[in-house]
Amino acid sequence: MRTRWPACILWMFFLILFFGLAQAGAQTRDVRVAWVPDGDTLILEGREVVRIKGIDAPETAGNGRPDQYFAQEATARLEELVQDRGITLKTGQVSEDRYGRTLAHAYLPSGENIGLLLVREGLAFYYPHEDQDESISRALLRAQQRAINEDAGFWPRVLQQHPEVETWVGNKRSKRFHHPGCGYGQRMSGHNRQEVETLREAFYAGYAPCRRCTPWPDDDM
Ligand SMILES: [Zn+2]
Known part of the structure; x- marks a missing residue:
């Protein structure tokens, strides 16, 4: 006669395996x-x-x-x-x-x-x-x-940078935003593109600045 594993034991086995894999590396x-x-x-x-x-x-x-x-x-x-x-x-x-x-x-x-x-x-x-x-x-x-x-902290001065820019370009997939003159922003596919009017709006939405075109000022004060 063939042994049959009760379904609940099989489920427990799968759950242990699943959570074990999910935790691997953590x-x-x-x-x-x-x-x-x-x-x-x-x-x-x-x-x-x-x-x-x-x-x-x-x-x-x-x-x-x-x-x-x-x-x-x-x-x-x-x-x-x-x-x-x-x-x-x-x-x-x-x-x-x-x-x-x-x-x-x-x-x-x-x-x-x-x-x-x-x-x-x-x-x-x-x-x-x-x-x-x-x-x-x-x-x-x-x-x-x-x-x-x-x-x-740094927000008042950082958010005043580049008042001349009318549109910053956010990438919905990478969550980075770019100056309108940045090549990375210009090459972005329309699907991922979100335009935001101000730095405040970009940071508020959770976009982080591109490292190449970052609006961050130097510490020259
Ligand atoms: Zn950029």
Whole structure:
């Protein structure tokens, strides 16, 4: 006589397999930070480089370029948040970026998401990409909208840049936006294209600036 597996055991087997695969690659670990090179990057003890996921902060000086506006403020705040205490990293399915840096959300011992705190204070902006937890993405965008509404951090000056531009071009698929003169924006297919009138509107909708045509000012104040 042939043995038949009860249906509920088979279901349990599939569920365990399914959730096991979904969790593969996701990892949580406690680490200590050795130093902070800019407002979205951590160097751990042991020299591992961690790029905080879901945010982007103004760039500090390098390659002959000066600091971008608010780079020092963002770096100092991140330093203050992580110094002298352990933090927790959570990586997702994609645990490294193309430069070999660990991509992770970072949490204080209180459980607060460090990227979210920086966005909330107007020291970093929301940087959407694939493999991002939807609830964290929504929280980051809400925090950014609040920071814009409250003129927090860099927002007042950043949103005044390029008043001469009448239409910025957003890409609905990549969630990046471009200056109308940028080749990347001009080559975009009509299907993905969304025009927005102001920088405020672009950031409010969750678009992040293209790295080539970024409207970010240098820190020349
Ligand atoms: Zn561009």
